[in-house]
Amino acid sequence: MNTKCSFCGNKHSKETKIQYIYKHDNQFLIVDDVPCEQCEYCGEQYFDGKVLEQIEEEFQRIYFHGKKPEQALTVPLERYSQFQLA
Template identity: 40%
Template sequence: MTNYADCTYCGGEVVEKKIDYDYRREKHLMVVNNVPAGVCRQCGEKYFKPGVLKQMDEIYHDIFDRHQKPKRTLTVPAVSL
């Protein structure tokens, strides 16, 4: 089930995990839980399969363009330094 190539940055082994991912695009941020992703064991770089990226892209458009209500909404602090 894990068929990720080795990490392009450090050559480490990439294993599949379920992660929480901050999907950022334009001025929007969407938190996606339970995303299957390849994670490098050495440097932690994340890799997504095209189908997973497509799914997140779809959800993004559902929420921000088609105004579907997400299951949950988080409030995040915003600060400046």
């Protein structure tokens, strides 16, 4: 891809696969191996609109249509103001 990074202006990007965290109304879906173009300089990630659409559809299937996800995680949650300062 030869388009400029809109974040840093660098022209070099590589195709890679990353872990994407989709969030909607405090509900999360983590998707592994999502294809994207990543800027080789600043690491900014660019996704195909189609890919993002598919992730959103999968989110809908899991949260609203009862699809069983491949795996479900328990994720720790903390409030910054409650951090215990050493």
